Amino acid sequence: GVEVNGSKSIEADAVVLATGGFGCSQDSKGLMERFRPDLIGTPTTNGAFAQGDGVILGEGIGAELVDMDKVQLHPTGFIDPKDPSNPTKFLAPEAIRGSGGILVNSQGERFVNELDLRSVVAASIQKNCSNYKSDEYEGPPFAWCILSQPAQELFGQPVLSFYKDKLGLFEDCEDVKAVAALIGCKEEVLIKTFEEYSKASALGTCKLTHKDVFPSVLTPESKGLIVARVTPSIHYTMGGLNINPSGEVQERIESIVGSHRHIRGLFAAGEVTGGVHGGNRLGGNSLLECVVFGRIAGERAATVKHPQNVMFPEAKSDDGLAEDKWVPVVLREVRNTDKKYGTNTREIRFNTHGSLQHSGMDIGQFIALRGELDGETLMGYFSPITRPSDEGVIGILARADAKGGPITRLLELSRPGSTFHMCCCGGLRLKFEKELITFRGREVKRIGLLAGGTGIAPMIQIIRAYGHYVRSHPGQLPPFQLNLIYAAEEMHDLAYMKILETVREQIPQQFRFYVILNKPPLGWT
Numbered sequence: 001g002v003e004v005n006g007s008k009s010i011e012a013d014a015v016v017l018a019t020g021g022f023g024c025s026q027d028s029k030g031l032m033e034r035f036r037p038d039l040i041g042t043p044t045t046n047g048a049f050a051q052g053d054g055v056i057l058g059e060g061i062g063a064e065l066v067d068m069d070k071v072q073l074h075p076t077g078f079i080d081p082k083d084p085s086n087p088t089k090f091l092a093p094e095a096i097r098g099s100g101g102i103l104v105n106s107q108g109e110r111f112v113n114e115l116d117l118r119s120v121v122a123a124s125i126q127k128n129c130s131n132y133k134s135d136e137y138e139g140p141p142f143a144w145c146i147l148s149q150p151a152q153e154l155f156g157q158p159v160l161s162f163y164k165d166k167l168g169l170f171e172d173c174e175d176v177k178a179v180a181a182l183i184g185c186k187e188e189v190l191i192k193t194f195e196e197y198s199k200a201s202a203l204g205t206c207k208l209t210h211k212d213v214f215p216s217v218l219t220p221e222s223k224g225l226i227v228a229r230v231t232p233s234i235h236y237t238m239g240g241l242n243i244n245p246s247g248e249v250q251e252r253i254e255s256i257v258g259s260h261r262h263i264r265g266l267f268a269a270g271e272v273t274g275g276v277h278g279g280n281r282l283g284g285n286s287l288l289e290c291v292v293f294g295r296i297a298g299e300r301a302a303t304v305k306h307p308q309n310v311m312f313p314e315a316k317s318d319d320g321l322a323e324d325k326w327v328p329v330v331l332r333e334v335r336n337t338d339k340k341y342g343t344n345t346r347e348i349r350f351n352t353h354g355s356l357q358h359s360g361m362d363i364g365q366f367i368a369l370r371g372e373l374d375g376e377t378l379m380g381y382f383s384p385i386t387r388p389s390d391e392g393v394i395g396i397l398a399r400a401d402a403k404g405g406p407i408t409r410l411l412e413l414s415r416p417g418s419t420f421h422m423c424c425c426g427g428l429r430l431k432f433e434k435e436l437i438t439f440r441g442r443e444v445k446r447i448g449l450l451a452g453g454t455g456i457a458p459m460i461q462i463i464r465a466y467g468h469y470v471r472s473h474p475g476q477l478p479p480f481q482l483n484l485i486y487a488a489e490e491m492h493d494l495a496y497m498k499i500l501e502t503v504r505e506q507i508p509q510q511f512r513f514y515v516i517l518n519k520p521p522l523g524w525t
Helices: 031-035 053-060 094-098 118-128 149-155 157-166 176-183 187-203 285-301 407-413 453-471 497-506
Strands: 002-004 008-010 015-017 071-078 102-104 131-133 138-141 143-147 170-173 225-237 240-242 248-252 260-268 327-336 345-351 363-373 376-382 393-399 419-432 437-439 442-444 447-452 482-488 511-517
Touching: 015 053, 015 285, 053 240, 053 260, 071 118, 094 143, 102 187, 118 138, 118 225, 138 225, 143 149, 143 176, 149 157, 157 170, 157 225, 170 176, 176 187, 176 225, 240 248, 240 260, 260 285, 345 407, 363 393, 363 407, 363 453, 376 393, 376 407, 393 407, 393 453, 419 453, 447 453, 453 482, 453 497, 453 511, 497 511
Parallel strands: 015 260, 447 482, 482 511
Antiparallel strands: 002 008, 071 225, 102 143, 131 138, 143 225, 170 225, 248 260, 327 345, 327 419, 345 393, 363 376, 363 419, 419 437, 437 442
C-alpha cells in the first residue's frame, strides 16, 4: 500500500511507481550527491519534484539500483536574463538548432557541430565557453544561440513566440553589429564567424566542426536576428530501479543460477526505472518508455490477484498432451546466452498468467511448447530452468541452432508479446522437501545424471534445485551426492558448460561432472 503524508494508508494489492527521476536532486544527502557529486550545482530542466523519491522508496525495501551514475545533460537550457540563478531552466529544444540556430562563445566564435549528439554539444559548451556572469550572479559555462530569419520561420513563429514574447528568453538584434554588442565580442570576429558559416553552408561541409547539414542560411548581411543564452542542464537520469521486462521491480539475491527476483506486488515505469536506455537516452525515447512500460507494468500489476496460484493445477496427473491441458502463454523475453551458458543457447522466458503465480510442477518435469509459423504448427519439449517455486515466470534454455529442433526457427523469429501454447508433461518429479529429497515417495541419497548432446537441458533444473538445497543445509550433506556424465560428439556440441562450471565453483564439495567427447580436439584432457 501507500502511506500519504505519514497519516493515511491506502491498502493495495499492487503498487506501480511512476514518480520520475532525480534530475533536481541537489541536497547534500540526495541521490545526485551519492552517485554524481560532480553535477551538484548544475542547472536542470526538471522541476523541484524530481528528487528521486520513488527510487529511494524502492531502495528502502531492497530494490536494486542500476546505472545511477548515468545522467544526461541537455546542451541547451535557456538562461533567463531576468532570473539567471534559477536552477530550473526552460528547455531549448533540438528543433532550434535543427532549424539552423548556431552556437557561439563569448568571443563570437563557433566551436561545435550544433547537430551533434547532446553529450558532444554539452561537453563542447563546457570546454569552450565562459561562465555566465552578471552583477549579482556567476553561473556555469554558457553559449549564445543565434537564429536568422529563415531559421525562425523553419522553427515556427507560433512556438517561437512562446519562448521569445511570453517568456522573454530571446532578444532581438537588427544585424550582426547588434549581436556583437549584446554578446560583448569584437564585431569583426563575429562577422568572420558568419562568413565562414555561410561558405561552409554553400560547400555542404564545415572543416572546423565537420557539420554537413545546414538547415537555413546565415550570412554577415542577415537581418532580424534573435539571440538567447543557453547552458548544459541536467535533463534525464538513466539510472533507477532495476525492473524486468514485465515492469516488476527486482531485488538482488544469492542464487546458484540467476541473481534476481521480483519484489512481490511492486512495479515501476518511466524515469524511476534504470537500465532501459543504456548510457545515454536517445531524444524522444522517454515518452516511448512511459507508454510501453507503463502499459506493461499496469497490465502485469492487474494480475496480482489471479484466482489460481499455480499455472498447471493438474501437473500431478499424466494426461500428457491432452488438448484441454494446453494453456496460452506470452513470451516475456529472449536472452542471447552464448557467453553465459554456451554457444548457440538462448534463455527464453514466458509470463505465467499471474504475477504471483508459480508453475505447480515438480523438479524434473518438462513442458511442451507449440506455436505456428507460416501455417505450420511446430512443437518442442523443454525442461524449465526456473524452479517450481519461482513466481510469475517459466524460463527455458533452448538451442539456437538446427540441433534444437524445428521449433528453433519459430523461437528465433518471435518477439516479446508473442503468444504460444504450453502444456505440462511428465518427467522425474523429484521433490526437494525441507529435510530430504524424494522420488515416488522414496528418499534419494545420491543423484547420478547421464546426458548426451542437447539432452543436458533436463538436467539443468535438477542441478540448480540441488544447489539451492545444499545452500539451505550448510555443512549437513555428505560430499558428491550429485554427479553428472556429459557426452557429446564434438566440442561445439557441448551446451550450458558455463552453468555447470559455475555450479561446481559454488558447491565444489557436492557436485562434480565429467565430459566425454567422441571426437575430441587435439590436446583435449
